[in-house]
Amino acid sequence: MKSHYINTVWSKIWSRQYGDTEWLCLKVSFAIWYYLQATAMLFQYASAPYPSGILSFSGTYYLMLVPVKIAIAIILFALMALYVLEIRIALVTLVIFVLSIFIFAIGESNGVMGRDGLMSLTWLGQSLAYMLYNAGSAPDLRRNRFQFPLQAIAAVYTLAAISKLVASPLHWVSDSPYLTLQIIKSFDYAYYTSGDPSLHAAGIARAQFILQHPQLTKLLLAGSLLLELCALVLLTGRRPALLYALLLLSMHLGITYFMNIFFPHISIPTLLFAVNPLYIVIVPFLGRRKTAATRAHSQ
Amino acid sequence: MKRQLPYLTLFLALIPLIFNRYHWISFYFEGDLQAYRSWFPNAFLPLYIIAKFFYPAVAGCWSAWLLTKATANRRIGVLTGVVQAVLVFYLEGSRDRGLRWISYDLAGLLLLTLVIIRGRDIYFMIRRGWHWLLARAPWLSDGYTYFIFCFYIILSLLLPEVQPFSRYPMYSQFPDHAQTFLIRDEHGKMVPLHRYFTPGAADLSHLYYHLMAQYPVSSSDQSVQASIDSTVGRALYQLLLANQTARPGIDTIYVNMQTIHISSGQFYTNEITLYKHCVE
Incomplete structure (x- = not known):
């Protein structure tokens, strides 16, 4: 029975198809995480001194007033609830997409380019999946509501690779000694922000490691560039997406360790849509319940 | 003469590459509009047009016509002319002299390939390659699998950095x-x-x-x-x-x-x- 239980759990995790429970787990985890990020961005800045994007249109000044922001936060909460409950989900996700563009334009309007387009695009992807399903054009809804946002995620990584190839073709790999300056800079940002001197020392130590291991560094840089360039693999199926996302996340972990920078608005959507950790945590309990039900039936 | 035509075409396409070896000629091909205004105050515009656009246009048309005659395939001629013009006009505008050398080399290589392989063969090769790819990656036959991917990349490359579009240039180069x-x-x-x-x-x-x-x-x-x-x-x-x-x-x-x-x-x-x- 134990091996049957393990096989059941593994077959669900390693399945080629997306399921409804998996979708529910994604909705819950994504809704919670997105709401926390969106409200943090909404209330982080008091003004928009350099209006950008949607905020550059006249009349949008009122959107920065505190009562309006509170109203937006309440509306967003309600939309998250409708999203999880899957009520008018095509329209709800479209509205969230529009709101998201405004919310994350606040950071850009303060001169902070957060590169968080993915926070909005994932909603557009889900909305399109439902709209095309309702229109009868794309009947495989179970796949598309995962796969459409994954397309946006893959596009982000590919764009990052294209930017590197355009800005500094193969120099990006051979310029690895100058990477040490970026490492020190990142750790110094944290040091000058928090005042913790151990951060400055950590930056110097990691920079020295890079200088002492140039070949290893070039190999890692080339590998990460290749990973970003081949992000199209995320679109080829559930299993390849799961494995490739783990590679991308390990790349992010490496970046966090060496450079003390983390791109939550890119790596967390990748984690949620391709790996779906809440589902992986819950699946063993689903398997146990099903196995117990099977045992009771056979008795 | 017909057999020599493709090689003559190749020679024509590579003329700028040869000229570039002689600085006193390439000097006039590489100057921008401001430079021409200072060299020839009374006739800078027509001379600029001749140096920058006339030669590539003439060479492109002439080589395309020659290839059409040589291969008896009009499609090759049109394709050659268009691609060569795009390569030379686009990369000609670059301030990087090395890129211009590359543009001429690319034009020459393209012509050489087309001379060796007939257009019909190229078409069948592409079709065979596509079917080979489809057999191994059937998801490519479904446009919905990658339409958002393609649209977002194209729009992000064309539009400025504004929510939600971005080229994600973080750490795309390591300055000194x-x-x-x-x-x-x-x-x-x-x-x-x-x-x-x-x-x-x-x-x-x-x-x-x-x-x-x-x-x-x-x-x-x-x-x-x-x-x-x-x-x-x-x-x-x-x-x-x-x-x-x-x-x-x-x-x-x-x-x-x-x-x-x-x-x-x-x-x-x-x-x-x-x-x-x-x-x-």
């Missing part, structure tokens, strides 16, 4: 210096930003580069550069002021910028004050 931002008090001691303000050093850096993008490349005139630094420094301070969490317990705030270099495995820093404010 790096800049950090900090505040010091009147005694020169570093004051942690989060002690009194919400924005961190990274936020100041983002705003600094956003503002500096409005100015031309750093001015060699020190007084002009100092004025730019002061203006940007004041903007950084105003960002801090707009997001102040506690009254600073210091008399003077210095908004400083530290530049880090590397030389022979050693790191060097240079710090300047962008803006100074006396706290009332």
